Amino acid sequence: MAIGSTMHAFEVELADLDRGVYAQFTLRAAQHPSETSAFLMTRVLAYCLEFEEGIAFGGGVSTADEPAVLVRDLTGALTAWIEVGAPDAARVHAGSRSxxxxxxxxxxxxxxxxxxxxxxxxxxxxxxxxxxxxPGFIDGAVAVLARRNALALSRTEGQLYLELNGSTLGSSLHEHRLR
Structure with missing residues (x-):
């Protein structure tokens, strides 16, 4: 018998001062048995940090032609390919073309x-x-991750402040470019 996904619920309060995005929403994320908790937490943070109208989780492990998170416009056209983890160059290339x-x-x-x-x-x-x-930011979040979560995330001047289930964590959001 196959093991099913574990559902995680997040009550999110988002204050992204860098982008001028403020929102409260409930987010449900299914963690596939082959998905680590660190990957799940990164996927949830990517969703929050890229939050805009039309954002959704991709099809997951079973859907190779979709990223972890995507954004579609009102016509259904794909506007953002948001990948998580360590995708290979071919996958990033395909996403960038899409x-x-x-x-x-x-x-x-x-x-x-x-x-x-x-x-x-x-x-x-x-x-x-x-x-x-x-280093240690995602591990700290994973340590307090539960099935039902209260998540408050603020971003200002490239700094992240995360309150997750009563624990407070901080990190810089590092941006890297291809050389």
Whole structure:
């Protein structure tokens, strides 16, 4: 018998001063058995940090032609391909070709990820944004992750302030570009 996904619910309060986005919403995220808690937490943070009308989680592990998070306009056209983790260059290339913009959020070593993409073809690679967090930030969030979560996230001047289930964490949001 196959193991099913674990559902996580987040009551989110978002204050993104850098983008002028303020919102309160409930977010439900299914964690596939093969998905680590660090990947799930990064996926939830990517959703929050890219929050706009038309945002949704992608089809997940079972849907290879969709990213972890995506944004569609009112016509259904894909406007943002938001990948999580350590996708290979071919996947990032395909995503960048599919949408107006492509972003990758990683909980891994950003420099190693950039090195793995070096010399590979990535459509509009100069426009691609890779974002990462301070070491230990995602691990700290995972340590207090529950099935039902209260999450307050603020971003100002590139700094993140996360309150998750009563614990407070902070990190810089690092932005990396292909060389």
């Amino acid at each position: 949408a107006e913009r492509a972003v990758v959020y990683t909980h891994r070593d950003a420099e190693k990820l950039l090195a793995s993409w070096a010399g590979k073809i990535i459509h509009r690679g100069e426009d691609l944004v890779l974002r990462s967090f301070d």
